[in-house]
Amino acid sequence: MTKLRLAIVGAGPAGIYAADILLKAERNFEVSIDLFDHLPAPYGLVRYGVAPDHPRIKGIITALRDVLDRGDIRVFGNVRFGIDITLDDLKKHYNAVIFATGAVRDADLDIPGIDLDGSYGAARFVSWFDGHPDVPRSWPLESQEVAVIGNGNVALDVARMLAKHADDLLSTEIPTNVYEGLKASPVTDVHVFGRRGPTSVKFTPLELRELGDLPDVDIVLYDEDFDYDDAARDAVASNKQVFVIDKVLNKWRERPAGTASRRLHLHFFAKPVEIVNDGEGRVGAIRYERTTPDGQGGVVGTGEIRQLPIQAVYRAVGYFGSPLPGVPFDRKHGVIPNREGQVLWKGDPSFGSKSANTQLYGVYATGWIKRGPVGLIGHTKSDAMETVRHLINDLGNWWRPDSPSEQSIVDLLDERGVQYTNLDGWHRLDQHELALGSDEGRVRVKVVPRDEMVTISRGVR
Numbered sequence: 001m002t003k004l005r006l007a008i009v010g011a012g013p014a015g016i017y018a019a020d021i022l023l024k025a026e027r028n029f030e031v032s033i034d035l036f037d038h039l040p041a042p043y044g045l046v047r048y049g050v051a052p053d054h055p056r057i058k059g060i061i062t063a064l065r066d067v068l069d070r071g072d073i074r075v076f077g078n079v080r081f082g083i084d085i086t087l088d089d090l091k092k093h094y095n096a097v098i099f100a101t102g103a104v105r106d107a108d109l110d111i112p113g114i115d116l117d118g119s120y121g122a123a124r125f126v127s128w129f130d131g132h133p134d135v136p137r138s139w140p141l142e143s144q145e146v147a148v149i150g151n152g153n154v155a156l157d158v159a160r161m162l163a164k165h166a167d168d169l170l171s172t173e174i175p176t177n178v179y180e181g182l183k184a185s186p187v188t189d190v191h192v193f194g195r196r197g198p199t200s201v202k203f204t205p206l207e208l209r210e211l212g213d214l215p216d217v218d219i220v221l222y223d224e225d226f227d228y229d230d231a232a233r234d235a236v237a238s239n240k241q242v243f244v245i246d247k248v249l250n251k252w253r254e255r256p257a258g259t260a261s262r263r264l265h266l267h268f269f270a271k272p273v274e275i276v277n278d279g280e281g282r283v284g285a286i287r288y289e290r291t292t293p294d295g296q297g298g299v300v301g302t303g304e305i306r307q308l309p310i311q312a313v314y315r316a317v318g319y320f321g322s323p324l325p326g327v328p329f330d331r332k333h334g335v336i337p338n339r340e341g342q343v344l345w346k347g348d349p350s351f352g353s354k355s356a357n358t359q360l361y362g363v364y365a366t367g368w369i370k371r372g373p374v375g376l377i378g379h380t381k382s383d384a385m386e387t388v389r390h391l392i393n394d395l396g397n398w399w400r401p402d403s404p405s406e407q408s409i410v411d412l413l414d415e416r417g418v419q420y421t422n423l424d425g426w427h428r429l430d431q432h433e434l435a436l437g438s439d440e441g442r443v444r445v446k447v448v449p450r451d452e453m454v455t456i457s458r459g460v461r
Contacts, residue, residue, distance in 0.1 A: 002029035002395070005404045007090050009081050009324075010100030011037035012044020013064060013377050014367025018098050018384040020067045027392055032406060033073045034094075036085065039133065040078040040421045040453040041429060042068065045102060046377065048130045049123075051157040052172035053164070053210075060377055068423055074406070076413065077421035078454055082325035084418045085409075087363075093409045095398040096362045096391060099324065099336060099343075103368040107318035107334070109149065113275030114315065118143070118283035122150070122158045122316035129161055129182075131175035133450035138177065141185035143311035147286045149272050150316030151194030152202040158314050160210060163190045163217045163264045173437065173444040190264045191308060195271035195291055196299050198225060198249050199232040205244040211264060212248070218258035221249060225268040229293040269299065270306075275313055285309050319373035328360065335372055336365040341387030342394070361397040364390065425457030432456050 006022070008015045019033045041047060043061055050057050068075060079085060081101075090097045106121030113119070118140075127135045141162075148159045166183035174182075194201060201208075211219055226249075228236075235242045249266075269291045278284025287307045291299040321336070323329035328345055330337045337344045343363040366387040367380045413420050421429075429447065436445035447453050 003404075004029050004031045004096065004395075004398070005094045005401065005406075006031065006033045006391075007094045007097040008033060008035045008100055009037075009097060010044065010102060010367070010369075011035045011039075011042040011075060011077065012100065012102055012367070013046060013060065014102065014369075014380040014384060015044070015098070015100035016042070016064050016067050016073075017381050018100060018366050018388055019073050021381070021384050022388045022391070023072055025388060025392060029395065034076060034406075034409060035068075035073055036076045036079045036081065038078070038080045040450060040457055041426055042075060042077065048132045049104075049126055050130070051126070051161055052130065052174045053160075053169060054157075055172070057377070068426075075421075075423045075426065076409075077426065077457070078450075079413065079418055079420050084413065084416060084420075087326035089412065091362070091399050092402050093404060093412070094401055095404070096364065096394075098341075098364045098366055098387060098391070099327065099369055100365070100367045101322070101324065101369045103319040103321040103334060103373040105320045105322055105334075106315060107320045109272075109315045109317050111272060111274055113277060113283070114313075116275055116277060116283045117281050118312045119275055120312065120314050122148070122154050122314045123319055125158055125161075125314060126154065129174070129178045131178065131446040131448045133448055133453060137448065139181050140312075141181055141187070144186050145189045145308075145310045145312075146187055146191070147272075147308070147310045147313040148190060148192045148316055149313065150318075151192070151196065151200075151268075152316060152318075153204060153207045154319075155192055155194075155316035156203050156207045156211065158316055159190050159192045159264055160214065162187055162314075163262050164214050165216060165262075168215055171442065173433070173442070173446055175446045175448050177448060188262055190262070191267060191286075191310065192265065193267045193270045193272055193286070193288060195269070197228070197232055197268050197293060199228065199235040199242050199246060200297065200299075201245060201268075203245075205241060205248065208245055208248055212252060214264070216260045217262045217264055218260040219252050219255075220263050220265040221253050222265075222267065223253070225266075226250070226253070229295060231293060231295060231297045235297070271299075271301065273305070276307065278311075283311055283313055286313060319368065321369045321372075327363065333372060336369050338365045338370055340390055341365055341370055341383075342390050359397075361394065362399040419454050419458065421454060421457040425459070428459060429453055429457045 106123040270288045272288045274287040276285035290304040321334035343360045433444045
């Protein structure tokens with residue numbers, strides 16, 4: 001019977017869903033799956049891209065854990081694609097590979113001053129407060145007035161974490177260094193800027209509601225932003241999510257002026273046009289143009305420029321994928337070029353003059369590296385189903401590896417001295433973090449340094 005040896009690069013939701021869907025799919029061949037990740041621990045975005053005060057969203061980990069704990073998927077953590085293993089290595093040991101590496105970089109925002117000292121990407125800040133091992137342990141939280149550019153869920157996560165008092169995060173799995181950094185923050189005002197109106201935001205009602213429950217933080221709204229046109233009123237009437245968001249915002253508008261020590265301002269119809277230099281190379285203010293509805297659901301500039309003093313700015317305008325060695329990459333859109341998950345040569349001139357629609361057999365993509373950073377975590381399931389369907393149908397074009405045995409990849413990693421972690425190692429790290437949390441009356445305390453994660457996972461004392 002034909003056997004598929006499959007490598008999946010990326011152990012976040014996209015990669016785990018793809019493995020699970022393939023194992024459960026109707027097929028006429030056996031399957032053996034190895035899951036690789038550059039981090040010592042699995043779960044990707046759910047562990048390192050979701051704010052620690054989102055326990056309901058992090059509950060997705062339970063479902064992902066159930067998949068891995070069945071025992072029919074091998075996990076190799078702390079393995080860097082392009083360094084520890086290459087595409088040529090995978091071709092020698094597997095019939096195919098699915099890339100599920102996500103999108104972890106911040107998208108660019110092309111306005112003057114965005115590179116000043118004190119200007120940060122939201123994705124990197126999220127990695128810091130989630131205890132990602134590859135970012136610095138400290139973060140410069142020195143500003144009283146901060147701007148967040150964007151109107152999506154990440155923008156609200158960043159704004160909430162900046163405005164929230166650190167002690168109110170002690171019930172979460174927040175790492176100790178993050179708690180200490182936030183505890184020392186002098187912030188008083190966080191300003192969130194979106195160029196469209198309240199009925200065109202990209203965040204969800206759940207994210208929005210959480211802002212209203214922050215102790216000792218007032219939500220500040222501006223009446224001028226709620227003069228709706230017909231298109232906005234139609235959106236409220238026809239879209240349940242927009243209706244809920246509008247209801248929540250208007251309820252907050254009715255609140256009396258507060259006396260909290262911190263304020264979170266929501267600015268709509270505000271398009272940032274420049275980050276102003278304070279004269280010493282640092283962020284000193286944000287300059288933005290007031291916009292107005294165009295009557296068709298969009299906005300146009302009014303020419304009215306306003307300026308607000310700030311000392312730091314976070315751009316939360318989207319994520320962007322990263323290129324992988326030996327794999328085509330569309331630098332304009334930040335994805336691996338593909339047709340329904342089948343990787344194509346298109347988009348990367350370094351792969352020569354092959355036709356834009358030529359399939360790179362044996363290579364597939366799923367998740368955000370396939371379609372860009374849009375949609376929620378659950379959307380990766382349908383994504384994976386599409387990719388897996390093509391993988392199954394492409395049986396006749398799979399690679400024919402020289403060394404397909406399951407032991408061969410273990411021998412290769414051992415020969416190269418790769419300090420890889422496995423599923424048993426993740427269980428050891430998981431139990432260690434839970435024990436740290438129990439000692440402090442918390443659910444979990446994350447281990448942050450990579451070398452410490454690896455040491456615990458590999459059972460080295």
